[in-house]
Amino acid sequence: MSVAVAPLERRVWREFLRLKMRLWDQRRYGRLVLERVGDMPLVVLPEVFNPVLLRSGAFLVEVLDKLAPPRAHVLDLGCGSGAAGIAAALRGCRVVAVDINPSAVRCTRINALLNNVSVDVHQGDLFAPVKDERFDLVLFNPPYYRGQPRDALDHAWRSPDVIERFSAELRAHMYDDGRALVVLSTDGERDSFLANLAVQGFQYEVIAQRDYGNELMSVYSVC
Template sequence: MRLLRPRGVYAPQEDTELLAQAARGELRRLCAEPRPAVDVLDVGTGTGALALMAAGCPGARVTAVDISWRAVLAARLNAWRLGLPVTVLRGDLTTPVRGRRFDLVLSNPPYVLSPAPLRGGPERAWNAGADGRQILDRLCADAPGLLTESGVLLLVQSALSGVDPTLDMLRDGGLSARVELRTTIPFGPVMARHAAWLEQRGLIGPEERKEDLVVIRAQRD
């Protein structure tokens, strides 16, 4: 899909495609089941890439959320251009859908470790604080309340942000959780700028300029 992306809206990258790869399998399974509809939520939608992919599944009812007005408008415009039914809401993480439950929740949240405090603006699409968990922890805490009885959460993150803490939080919330997919990619421009700081913290080795991306799948036990 060729999507419009205003300046300051997160561009679909390797993490988006890895999450989409996992989501396609879940969507095929869900949309093949006899049910009135498949309710899908995309948290932190950006351009709407994942929400639009889900909206192409017959029977899917897709809701997308982003805190950025630019992202919300971009996702709405992309949905209109492609003729796909996506409801795009503005709000902080899952606040706009509080009280609702979904069969599939997708999220590519900010997870990049950064020595600089978050000041808002375009960097909030990736900056997740010194441990990379500023948004991940909140999402893991919200996840159990977002899922239907057999609902599935798929989220993508860097292994540098801590895979075990994510799995532990989801399991503590009553979900079964595992790493579904993993890939290794070279550092992008932001991570490359932070490489010396990451080395000082012992998170990467000298001259190491790659990171693992993982998709985590969680479901009610």
Template sequence: MTTHTRTPMPAPARPAPIFTLPGVYAPQHDTALLTRALDREDIGAGTSVLDLGTGSGALAVAAARRGARVTALDISWRAVLTARLNALLSRQSVTVHHGDLTTRVPRGPFDLVLSNPPYVPSPSPMLPRRGAARAWDGGLAGRLVVDRVCDTAPRILRTGGVLLMVHSALCDEQLTLDRLALRGMKAEVVERRLIPFGPVLRSRQAWLRRRHLIGDDETSEELVVVRAERV
């Protein structure tokens, strides 16, 4: 009787953890929610992806792991360095540029644009010029960068290309859907998640109540992922 020995298959390599330099936005609930939406897209070799406001590069690396050709952009030099480092540690090819949505957006056309922009309503009407708050403060309504993404994505997506953007319901997803529709995009909310207020929103609860953005007893916010296709 012949005994056959089965050679065990090696366990798949775990993805490298995402590293963040001080002052760079670390992956959180919004990153995970946008990654889940990304998982449902048809991405493979040859898919061209742009990650606007890449931060740590977590989303850019996730798209690269699926075989996409990925370009990433961020206004923060620390974020650029962090994203490049995470791509290197993950052994993924990601081209990371320094710049903002008005000076350095690659021309495309792209198959997919990803964005986790600053979207937290802030007492300041202007975007911060430096510091960690650049990763989350979005002006009085939280829409200064969200609106720029809505205006930029249709110009750089191919016909049939898709924008995936996450933001808080505090800055009004219906405004996002309407703005994208006016620019020829078929938009809908494809993900929702309710999460407890983090440190930034907890520190602004009184201000948010005065602006009627939250109720007296609210202690959580809803995150949404908007998917928009250029038709």
């Protein structure tokens, strides 16, 4: 039985985790590290989002392992370290990965080689590098917050308009029976994201959810 976490408890958890980040986890953030997601070794370059330390990437991989159909055409959008796309490739999917951050593109290519899979990796903004392609499955772990990114790594945290652009452009890049898996958090712009998807005529449902104390993280299936 799940137990609801009160807002005050979430604030306490949030402050605890911020302190933990400053005192301990900071040594893994913004630095070259080797992580592991399931059975996958992953190099994380200094300017690339860490999918283990920051949880959402590893959570998406965990969900994807149960859902990605073999031989599906998959887009890993905002690929970061490449964790989700590589997990799909290990299941036999044909994967394209895109990120605006050149370090993330390089990181994904390194990790594809490290895991002995083929991933077609492109640098570019959102769907721009795949403007004429459609996919069975689109994977997206979007920035948490609205705002202008301060540097390359901050693209993983902030964007002024990614919610609206993703919602408006997604349909053109999915097959009729395709869907997207999107990771959203109560600590981010979840409600705004879902409202924009609804405006564009999408239906969505929670297919996995985890309460980390400071945030409730969910993977949504969008179609």
